Amino acid sequence: MNLDKKIDYSIALLRKAESMALRLDPENGFYLAFSGGKDSQALYHIAQMAGVKFKAHMNLTSVDPPEVIRFVKRQYPDVELIKPKMSIYEMAKKKHILPTRTLRWCCAEYKEFSGFGKVTLIGIRKQESERRAKRNEVELAGHKFSGTFDQWEEHEETMVTCVGGRDKILVSPIIYWTERDVWQFLNDVVKVPHCKLYDEGYKRIGCILCPMSNYKQKVKDMQRFPHAKRNWVKVIQWLIDNGYINNHNISDAEFRFKWWISDKSFDKFYADEVLQQKIDFEI
Template identity: 30%
Template sequence: MNEDKINKAIEALKTAEKIAKDFYDKPVVVTYSGGKDSDVLLDLAIKSGIDFEVSHSITTVDAPQTNKHINKVFEKLREQGINAYKRLPMYKGEPINMFELIARKGIPPTRRARYCCSTFKENTEKNRVVALGVRALESRNRQGRDIFTTWGAKKSDAKYFDLSHVQEVFKDAKTQDEIWDCTLVTTAKKHKRIIVNPIYEWSDSDVWDYINENNIEYNELYNMGYKRVGCILCPLAKKTEKIRDITTFPRYKELYIKAFDKMLKLRREAGKSDTYGSWTDGEGVFRWWIEDKNIEGQISFEFTNQE
């Protein structure tokens, strides 16, 4: 494993801790999903010696293997005196699960209408310095970013900063406000969320080399052929991956169909159309939903009048 990448990741975490300590007076939040990147991020946080706590956002559609791994890791963290906690998903101030969310939204989650991510993952840790296991090579959408990020009102307002720039502007930011008045410092002063991605530049092989060299226990789904760990039947998954999920976790197919049945019932009660001829029942919606993104209408949803 490249030692320079390891050292840079640890430096990023230490810089994040300085910001969290100087401006937020709270530990860095290390997010944990139960996947390999989270395991590496967590191990780096421990090795860096920073003050941090660990947060897991419950999606309600994680695989049993993932939940088992998370519980095991959190038990060990608590034995070490590290605060590790889980956040329940909330929608309009109330706890919710994926299936009820589908019914209330009135449309299935798709690549373009990924309301599930914003509810279950993206806004769970607010007004903190948050460490994520995001990497550039995971997807095209994650390329062009950097190790530090500030969010605006929208994702399109996000700004990205490299490690050396962040270290420089925060070197004397607390005592010399008139000199360092940039987006990052302004964000910290307002106690808004700042994101650090310590392993942003790592490849898949870097991640696995680090895991193997440090004897890190990982999610057993990887031994079952899974390359990525996430929600069962994630809208971003390929069709082949969705078929595998259906085969491996048939109970979740039943739950999604029931959710789609309830969704159709609520749409009809509200006087809304079924949108497609195949949307006669939950089974029909499900068949439409697991097809690839090129099917007509797959990304044509609008959120007008939706909850």
């Protein structure tokens, strides 16, 4: 489909799902998950074009780029900014472990808890990754259902009744859009500004030193936001001093920070940085 057809499809999906959203939250309708990035902007504006009822929320993590927060406050003043009860640094101490690519407790603590008991709009796209390519336009948290809206309609009565407590219905209106579609939509259709970090080389906008970012992105973050590195080194030292990190008996917090941003397992990083240096190639 070209972009015009994708826009029409997204609008139709939102309008079909609106009755479900109003059924669970008559006052606000959809719970729109906003981040300030290009995809959440596209999600926000396609919801506006559809004319559906929604309330946008942005869950802060304490490691949000200040440029993003300023952009959202200026361009999207109606978005509710939800401050965390505990900083991510203190949460790492509480959990006794750093967030990693394979253990992303940060997402669970600061992002995924929002929108329970509601129909939540999210800006994921199949093109983003192999994992997201398997996602569907309508899902029930906990993967109890995943499919198209037409499939959902067959089970809507039962599934809506089941939503409660920590369940939520996820709707992804732009799931079939490409990155090019998103930029064309923002620049040529709705004609709105975007966060300046994109113009400075950032491919994605998220938390500073996000475990899901690649190594080059983390290096860029360290250079731009040196306070984040200092804070994480302090956390790592605290974890070492309190006995929560002790493999290989390395008490150097800087060394462990370098491992944390390396995208390598600790054993692989240790072998590359320490063991390889001990080999005497003159023998």
